[in-house]
Each structure stands twice: as C-alpha cells, then as structure tokens.
Amino acid sequence: MPMGEAAQPPLATLAPPQRHVAGSGHVVALTQVAVQSRRGGTIVELVADVGDAVTVGQMLLRLDAPDLRFALRATELARRRAELALAARRLDAADAEALGRRMAALAESGTVNGQSARDAGTAAERSANFVDQAAESLAEAELAVSKARQAIDELTIRAPIAGVVSVRAANLGEMILAQVDARDDALLFTITDPARLAVDIDIAETNVAAVQPGLKGEAILDAYPDRPFAVMVQRVAPVASAERGTLALRLAILDPPVGIRPAMAVRVSLFLDAPTAAGAITSNITGP
Numbered sequence: 001m002p003m004g005e006a007a008q009p010p011l012a013t014l015a016p017p018q019r020h021v022a023g024s025g026h027v028v029a030l031t032q033v034a035v036q037s038r039r040g041g042t043i044v045e046l047v048a049d050v051g052d053a054v055t056v057g058q059m060l061l062r063l064d065a066p067d068l069r070f071a072l073r074a075t076e077l078a079r080r081r082a083e084l085a086l087a088a089r090r091l092d093a094a095d096a097e098a099l100g101r102r103m104a105a106l107a108e109s110g111t112v113n114g115q116s117a118r119d120a121g122t123a124a125e126r127s128a129n130f131v132d133q134a135a136e137s138l139a140e141a142e143l144a145v146s147k148a149r150q151a152i153d154e155l156t157i158r159a160p161i162a163g164v165v166s167v168r169a170a171n172l173g174e175m176i177l178a179q180v181d182a183r184d185d186a187l188l189f190t191i192t193d194p195a196r197l198a199v200d201i202d203i204a205e206t207n208v209a210a211v212q213p214g215l216k217g218e219a220i221l222d223a224y225p226d227r228p229f230a231v232m233v234q235r236v237a238p239v240a241s242a243e244r245g246t247l248a249l250r251l252a253i254l255d256p257p258v259g260i261r262p263a264m265a266v267r268v269s270l271f272l273d274a275p276t277a278a279g280a281i282t283s284n285i286t287g288p
Helices: 066-109 114-153 205-210
Strands: 018-029 032-035 041-046 059-064 156-158 163-168 189-192 197-204 216-221 229-236 246-253 265-271 282-286
Touching (some): 066 114, 197 205
Antiparallel strands (some): 059 156, 197 246, 229 246
C-alpha cells in the first residue's frame, strides 16, 4: 500500500442492505365508545369534559325530565292503592274463612242446613280468589314502579368503559332527545381507551407478496420523530384500493412510546430481513 494512503476497511465488514416496505397512516383506538342517552331531558349537571379520565360507571352528566318524575309518582300511588286493596281483600278472606268454619260446625250439629254451610264455604273460596287477584295487581304495580325508577336512573349518564373523554358534545342546560328519537350522530360523549391502540397504514399493493401477519418493523410518529417504536403486522386487508393502488394493514404496537395518541400520523418500515445494526444501509425502500 503506497505511503500516505488511508487504509480502506474490507468490504466484508460493511452491513448488508436491509430491505423493508414503507407505509404511512395513523394511530387508531381499538376501543372507542359513543355515549348517547336512552331518555330525553334537559342537562342539569355536567361533570365530565374532554381529557378527563373516567372509570366504568362514573357519572358523566345528569338530565331532568319532569314527565318521568311525575310518572314515577303516579306508579308509586298506584302501588299504594294496590297494597290497600290487597290488605282489604285479606281481611275479607279471613272473615269469610272463619264464617265458613262456623257454618260447617253448625251444619254438623244440625243448627243450620247443609246448603247454608256450602254457601259459606263457596264465599270463603271466592274471597281467597280475590286475594290472589289483588296480589297479582300489587305485583303489576310494583313492576310499574321498578320501570319508572329505571327510567329515572337512566337520566344519569355514566361511562360505559374506562378511558379518557375524547369528545364532549353535551352542554349544560341543553335539551336532548332520547336515543330512539335522535339522529345517529347525536352523541353526548366519546370515550377512548388510550391503553388499547393500533396503527393502520397503507402500503403499495405491489408489496403485498412480501407482507404477512407477524412481520415486524419500526414506526415513527410525526409528532415524536425521536421516539421510534416496534410494530408487528396483525392483519392484511382482503381487498386493495383500486383508486389509490394501496393495501391497508393493521399493526400491533409492541412498545408504545410516551405521548402516543389516537389519530397521530405515523410512518412505518416493515423489515423483510432480520434487523441490522443501527446506521446500516437500507435498500428496496418502497411505499404507497
């Protein structure tokens, strides 16, 4: 080697090119629930806002519906009437049963004729039937009260899942319609579980033969380019996009970085070879 020339490293020490498939997309929430109300009413208490962490069953807001309160009061009064009617029927039945026993005893002693004793027994049986009917009426009244109370309970809107409030469309003092009467988009809240996220990306459909579930790669959020994280192909769409010439992939997030949120833009490289050392030369970089 001539004097003054720098020694060149052997070509064999250079890392081989790493082939990968590139794609881009967004972070998606796997669990996201739109909250609506089964009952209509006026929002009189609003305790949840965007960004609040909530637990299952936690109160989000409360409605007031006078017609439901009046309906509950009416069913409670009807139940009270049914209770009084049942008590009266039981008294009548007790008297009729006692009379029937006395008439039967008198008939055996010959004091009254047998027909009188039989009539008294029939009256006792009729009174017992009236007790059964009154008991059924009371049961129906109690069921009506339970339904009315359930309607009142449904005026308190609670979180169906644990997560974070990502959308709040409800406003204090606003009158809302019941879910059956409202439009499909008439939601009150959207709750997202930030712990269950995935990545949806598009890749060029020419790369479909190289991609299959289980293939791993690296993703980078546009918001945090210094925080790469590992991903793995979970699902490959069965149909490509004819308009864009792309294929959709669902990727599992293996080690979510701090700060990741749904709808964040992300760029992904799926490794077709075993990962090489940092700074290795890459080749065959393709994308949609």
